[in-house]
Amino acid sequence: MRRNEFLKSIAALAAAGALPSAARAAPVLKMMIPANPGGGWDTTGRAFGRSLVDSKAFDSVQYDNKGGAAGIIGLAQFVNAAKGDPHAAMMMGAVMLGGIITGKPPVQLSQCTPIARLTSEYNVFVVPAASPFKTMKDVVAQLKKDPGSVKWGGGSRGSTEHIAACMLARGIGVDPKKVNYVAFRGGGEAVAAILGNNVTVGGSGYSEFAEYIEAGKMRPIAVTSQKRLPGIAIPTMKEQGYDVVLGNWRGIYGAPGISAAERDALTQAVIAATKTKSWTEALAKNGWTPALLTGREFDEFVEYEFSSLRAIMYLSGMV
Template sequence: MRRDTFLKSMAALAAAGFVLPAAQARGANLKMMLPANPGGGWDLTGRALGKSLQESGMAASMQYENKGGAAGAIGLAQFVNASKGDPNALMVMGAVMLGGIITGKPPVSVTQATPIARLTSEYNVFVVPAASPFKTMQDVIAALKKDPGSVKWGGGSRGSTEHIAAAMIARESGVDATKVNYVAFRGGGEAIAAILGNNVSVGGSGYSEFQQYIESGKMRAVAVTSPTRIKGLNAPTLKELGLNVEIGNWRGVYAAPGITPQQQKALTDMVVAATRHKSWQESLEKNSWTPALLTGAEFADFVDREFALLRAIMAKSGMI
């Protein structure tokens, strides 16, 4: 085929809305919505993925936007409304966003966006400030039983996994879960500042967000929500303490509403390629994230099941 004929054919395909997946993906100028303030798990995950996309050659550039609040619903609304049909737009999301949708009932839903991939899984760690009178989770629970309002729990948005875990701990301890004094923050950075400033009694989040403060002695880990102890962390599981509480946090990435199946596949292939790059593997190791890659219809089905499971747990814990 002559070169001018080939170029005319490509132009005709583009005009008709057909885009070759590899051409659309590789070397793209991507935008990443981070629906939380800087310093939290979504921010860390999105920027780590963006770095891997660039270093693997999948993206020529990355543009980030932080938009915190309402368990990610504010950023989600902006993403859904402003990115329709944009094949170069991505958004980080996860279990916290589902919990926020259940409790907050925002006007938009993650189902309006396009699922790409689940990336990681991580369990929560509960910590107290170094100077706290609480030395163990048993101390926290004793105070909770005596006066639920005296224990101020701090963490992510209302409906986050640490909020759900706090309600489950109360219920398992014989305390009315609706009386849990939970303070929601717009991002991990705000929650960390509140814990370090002794403005909350106990804080919860992923280990990766607290690790440096635990290791430096500024925070003391008192319990984890995992089925077994977290490697390198001297903190018991809640089940070890006789509480039937186990809940994990996962994070993933969605694309804009209204993109074509071909564009969805191209973005999925691009993200999968980035997770195989050494940059992403280094991020997993550094942040103690468990790889949990899931794509396509399996990821969409997982989100549906997770939504139903979280709703059931939250209803049982008196949160909705």
């Protein structure tokens, strides 16, 4: 058999899945992280990528960070470049939904394939260690006096921390449109702004602030959960008299146009990864609440979140 004929026969066998497992290359997952390095999506995506490898679902994971516009820039690239690829995935979550609502982009999340919700996390508000504001009540007093003087820093416009700040303003009788919110492209930029005293209050998931809180460089003043986070002594907005309860969540989507069988295979890989030791350790380390949801339930959850966020953002003067 000539060499070119041999190569053609090997290619045909590989395409048909007829080669022995040792002769087939393990799949490589291409993961789009629609945010800059250092933020919540990046941390979650890379931690989950390690778990996918640990579960033996993939041989390795290639990461592509593409930040900006609440994840919409990364979403657009994913829609255009990954169509039909069963070995491609994208991190997403509540922030992306908010960005789609406010930004009205030319691409939609519905073009991609829902796979799973992974985690739930509430926003923590912090101030720089040297800030004259010691509590959220101090911030509220200043917000009532001069809304523009309180500079809120966090993720993209439409992020859960942005929505929470507007909910707070509305609840205390301040026009939400007067909230002075500074959006950053990634968690790293937001952290630098807080540490540099360039914003009055910073908001994000606890995992992004934990090391700075523990080091005494940031002072946590509120969390948007219904009850205090387990083992973390941060007062809730509600217990301080402000009806602001808002959760963040993160999930994973597959590429546009993959088959039902390919969606199921990726879903099963995700489920297996959530059972690994590395994922359990990542949840504990970052203060993430496991919130696995797949199939039709996840589809319906995303639809509900779109309608719920749209209503909250409208009432907060953001839409």
